[in-house]
Amino acid sequence: MAETHNRFAMFYIFTTVMLNMIGLGVIMPVMPQLIMDVTGENLAHAAQWGGYLTFVYALMQFIMMPIIGGLSDRFGRRPVLLVSMAAYSFDFLVMALAPVIGVIVVARLLAGAFAATFSTANAYIADITPPEKRAANFGLMGAAFGLGFIIGPGIGGILGESFGPRAPFFFVAALGATNFLLGLFVLPETLNKEKRRKFEWKRANAFGNFKQFSQYPMMLPIAGAIFLYQLAHWTFPSVWSYFAEEKYGWSPGFIGASLMFVGLMAAIVQGGLTRIIIPKIGERAAAVGGTMIAIVTYLGYAFADQGWMVYALITVSSLAGVTLPSLQGIMSRTVPANAQGELQGAVAAIASLSMIMGPPIMTQIFAAFSAPGTPFTIAGITILEKGAGIYFPGAPFVLASALTLLALAPLLIAFRRVQRPREETAETK
Numbered sequence: 001m002a003e004t005h006n007r008f009a010m011f012y013i014f015t016t017v018m019l020n021m022i023g024l025g026v027i028m029p030v031m032p033q034l035i036m037d038v039t040g041e042n043l044a045h046a047a048q049w050g051g052y053l054t055f056v057y058a059l060m061q062f063i064m065m066p067i068i069g070g071l072s073d074r075f076g077r078r079p080v081l082l083v084s085m086a087a088y089s090f091d092f093l094v095m096a097l098a099p100v101i102g103v104i105v106v107a108r109l110l111a112g113a114f115a116a117t118f119s120t121a122n123a124y125i126a127d128i129t130p131p132e133k134r135a136a137n138f139g140l141m142g143a144a145f146g147l148g149f150i151i152g153p154g155i156g157g158i159l160g161e162s163f164g165p166r167a168p169f170f171f172v173a174a175l176g177a178t179n180f181l182l183g184l185f186v187l188p189e190t191l192n193k194e195k196r197r198k199f200e201w202k203r204a205n206a207f208g209n210f211k212q213f214s215q216y217p218m219m220l221p222i223a224g225a226i227f228l229y230q231l232a233h234w235t236f237p238s239v240w241s242y243f244a245e246e247k248y249g250w251s252p253g254f255i256g257a258s259l260m261f262v263g264l265m266a267a268i269v270q271g272g273l274t275r276i277i278i279p280k281i282g283e284r285a286a287a288v289g290g291t292m293i294a295i296v297t298y299l300g301y302a303f304a305d306q307g308w309m310v311y312a313l314i315t316v317s318s319l320a321g322v323t324l325p326s327l328q329g330i331m332s333r334t335v336p337a338n339a340q341g342e343l344q345g346a347v348a349a350i351a352s353l354s355m356i357m358g359p360p361i362m363t364q365i366f367a368a369f370s371a372p373g374t375p376f377t378i379a380g381i382t383i384l385e386k387g388a389g390i391y392f393p394g395a396p397f398v399l400a401s402a403l404t405l406l407a408l409a410p411l412l413i414a415f416r417r418v419q420r421p422r423e424e425t426a427e428t429k
């Protein structure tokens with residue numbers, strides 16, 4: 001009975017993550033057009049606004065994710081997931097109706113505050129999965145991401161070209177509401193009351209989480225590696241639609257097709273190959289190997305001159321999808337059962353911190369190098385003067401490659417910290 005219960009719970013969480021990614025994938029091909037519609041500005045400036053919207057969303061996530069993770073450890077996973085689903089639907093309805101960019105900014109603030117689905121879903125998985133199988137099941141969530149990206153961008157491209165840039169947002173709002181109602185009736189709770197812990201405000205923040213986990217030798221270096229890896233990763237979702245339109249002249253339909261292919265490859269790797277590769281070569285080797293693949297393929301995106309080259313790069317870069325499930329599996333085995341929500345909240349906070357920094361930087365770089373008259377500024381400091389005259393839309397991907405290379409250092413430090421005592425013990429014997 002317990003095994004059947006767990007399988008049903010796993011299926012529902014998989015479906016929930018997939019539906020949420022369908023929603024995100026639906027809007028990606030049309031977001032540039034929506035921003036240009038409400039602002040009346042060109043593509044380069046729309047990319048900057050896209051970075052700002054991602055910034056406010058991520059800032060709220062960074063603040064709220066550890067709180068939500070702690071609440072899920074105290075009150076259970078079910079209520080947190082349901083609130084998240086309801087907020088998700090409301091957010092997209094507001095964006096669909098937004099007359100000006102300010103309304104979209106407020107919608108993204110609210111969405112970030114309640115975006116608990118992914119971190120709580122990972123805690124849910126940790127509740128129902130034996131430690132030795134968690135990396136594989138975290139990879140299965142990557143497959144849900146992939147399937148969502150197969151379905152979502154295609155729908156978004158079709159709806160955007162047929163009915164305008166607002167139509168996909170109405171679709172996502174309806175999809176989110178349906179998912180909420182389904183969860184209200186069928187979603188089971190997986191965290192037993194005896195395993196719940198008291199909510200503590202001093203631990204309900206990212207820095208409190210990191211301090212709590214500092215007792216584990218591997219935790220903080222891996223957290224640093226994840227931060228750098230994720231900082232680079234945000235290049236693709238934050239600039240891809242703008243990059244593809246600028247460099248290759250692709251329409252929303254073509255952009256949607258490319259994102260569908262990203263999703264297909266992610267589903268193949270994370271839903272299938274991850275469950276083979278990680279057990280065969282080990283979590284550490286998978287994490288290092290995936291990171292090295294990402295380093296090379298980011299450079300490929302930067303210099304690809306023809307659109308067809310992108311599809312070859314997507315095929316290879318999808319193998320980097322083994323990296324984060326491997327690291328999550330290692331981290332998950334390190335902490336006790338009643339701190340899994342806190343762990344996933346901390347991991348989500350790392351992703352949010354990278355999301356706060358990454359998209360604004362990458363979209364500013366894209367704007368500066370795709371429209372040479374646009375200055376590149378960070379925190380009010382001008383890095384590239386207006387009118388510099390440098391045209392290189394692939395510049396954000398070069399920076400992504402460099403950041404991923406930097407991520408290797410803390411990763412190797414973390415693995416060395418565990419290996420050294422074993423080596424010393426062997427020498428002593």
